[in-house]
Amino acid sequence: MTRFKRRALEMLRVPERPDPPPAAGPTLDVFRASRRYLSLRRVEWCLAQGGALLSILFWLGVSSGVDLPFSLPFVQLDEFTDWLDSIDIRTPVARMNGTDIMFLLESVAISGYVLQLVGTGLLLTLNWEMRWYMVSDESLRIREGLVRVREQTMTVANIQNLRVRQGPLQRLFGLSELEVHTAGGGGSASEDGKDGARNLHVGQFRGLDDAWALRDRLRDALARHRASGLGDPDEDSAAPPRHPEAADDQGLREAADALLAEARLLRSSLGADHG
Numbered sequence: 001m002t003r004f005k006r007r008a009l010e011m012l013r014v015p016e017r018p019d020p021p022p023a024a025g026p027t028l029d030v031f032r033a034s035r036r037y038l039s040l041r042r043v044e045w046c047l048a049q050g051g052a053l054l055s056i057l058f059w060l061g062v063s064s065g066v067d068l069p070f071s072l073p074f075v076q077l078d079e080f081t082d083w084l085d086s087i088d089i090r091t092p093v094a095r096m097n098g099t100d101i102m103f104l105l106e107s108v109a110i111s112g113y114v115l116q117l118v119g120t121g122l123l124l125t126l127n128w129e130m131r132w133y134m135v136s137d138e139s140l141r142i143r144e145g146l147v148r149v150r151e152q153t154m155t156v157a158n159i160q161n162l163r164v165r166q167g168p169l170q171r172l173f174g175l176s177e178l179e180v181h182t183a184g185g186g187g188s189a190s191e192d193g194k195d196g197a198r199n200l201h202v203g204q205f206r207g208l209d210d211a212w213a214l215r216d217r218l219r220d221a222l223a224r225h226r227a228s229g230l231g232d233p234d235e236d237s238a239a240p241p242r243h244p245e246a247a248d249d250q251g252l253r254e255a256a257d258a259l260l261a262e263a264r265l266l267r268s269s270l271g272a273d274h275g
Contacts, residue, residue, distance in 0.1 A: 021139040028136040037207025137221040176211035
């Protein structure tokens with residue numbers, strides 16, 4: 001574990017690896033998302049950062065008075081520049097006019113962009129490393145997130161639907177994802193609850209090399225559960241119910257039979273004495 005990773009986990013109070021799901025057994029497999037998923041996230045990160053950088057450069061050009069090849073509706077740059085020049089703020093340190101204020105805002109924007117660029121770049125790999133998948137024939141566990149950790153535990157016997165997804169960008173990187181729907185999770189994974197939380201009945205295995213293989217494994221495990229009747233609340237419905245009253249009647253009948261046998265034995269012994 002690198003020093004940065006150790007300090008980040010200590011500061012965020014996140015364990016490096018989650019505990020196995022209950023009743024995992026010897027069939028437990030522990031794995032992460034594919035490394036190609038990390039490459040995909042880096043590409044998405046670069047695109048997002050490039051868009052943010054273009055926006056900053058655009059507004060820096062506007063504030064510097066650069067002539068644009070097009071006009072901006074609802075924005076009067078001349079009036080805005082004149083308004084800035086009319087500002088005169090006296091501070092205990094120095095006198096600040098509109099130009100100084102604009103320079104200060106530009107410096108803050110650039111510094112903030114550089115800081116978030118470094119921070120999000122470092123956390124990108126760490127976030128991938130903290131994504132864990134644990135699958136067994138009995139249960140499964142998904143943990144994702146770094147600042148906001150989300151951990152799901154599901155029972156294989158409660159799985160109702162398995163769905164493989166693969167978008168164009170995922171297909172380009174040779175990736176796919178598996179959605180696992182359990183009882184009570186009829187909605188899609190994008191549907192949120194009343195409190196804004198994501199659907200806890202839908203688990204997502206993101207960034208898999210072969211989501212179809214994992215789907216087939218869970219299907220086989222689910223078929224074995226259903227064949228053995230595990231997790232079925234009606235598995236004993238074919239057996240006749242036993243009532244407490246029936247057990248009491250049986251005990252009384254046995255006691256009466258024993259008392260009758262003793263009475264017959266006593267009667268036969270009294271008849272022999274009189275003879």
